[in-house]
Amino acid sequence: EAQVTQNPRYLITVTGKKLTVTCSQNMNHEYMSWYRQDPGLGLRQIYYSMNVEVTDKGDVPEGYKVSRKEKRNFPLILESPSPNQTSLYFCASSLSPPRPGNTIYFGEGSWLTVV
């Protein structure tokens, strides 16, 4: 079954404590992304990756890091989380950059609270 799996699904953490949200896809997709979703703002892209070792900033990269050492995995790293990073995070993948006929598959989301 085609899947994007992200973990943890729910996390409450404290300011400044480094955390990593993992993301893995089993579809051999080249393009992967991280988004955050906040009320009234929709999904905003944090980082995306075109392929292994190729990453680029989205619209809201500040405070986040990513890596793409393997095609299937695209972890999101918060080196020093702050309360304004409290959000719902989605990982997504697609065969290539989105184009008609090319579906973006999303993980189920990770609810992150920073206190």
Added chain:
Amino acid sequence: RKEVEQDPGPFNVPEGATVAFNCTYSNSASQSFFWYRQDCRKEPKLLMSVYSSGNEDGRFTAQLNRASQYISLLIRDSKLSDSATYLCVVTPNTGGFKTIFGAGTRLFVKA
């Protein structure tokens, strides 16, 4: 100005109604357009891609107007199960491969 703008709604319609949403985008060089559906903070799922000539999938019709820089989604014969948030998605041709989501339009279909 936001790159992709949608009327947040909510749109409250009775079952069987026809409802239309618009979405405007600011980058005239944008290449690809989509409508996604999201239920209650769950993961978004593709509803349909939007092709230049317009396209239809059952009760759903999507259109693209490049001159005015908007896309539209028409839902005919609304069902209770159509209640969701509809997200407009655009890939702007900015030299990178970003994907831009609108904030979504909320639809409630009532019996």
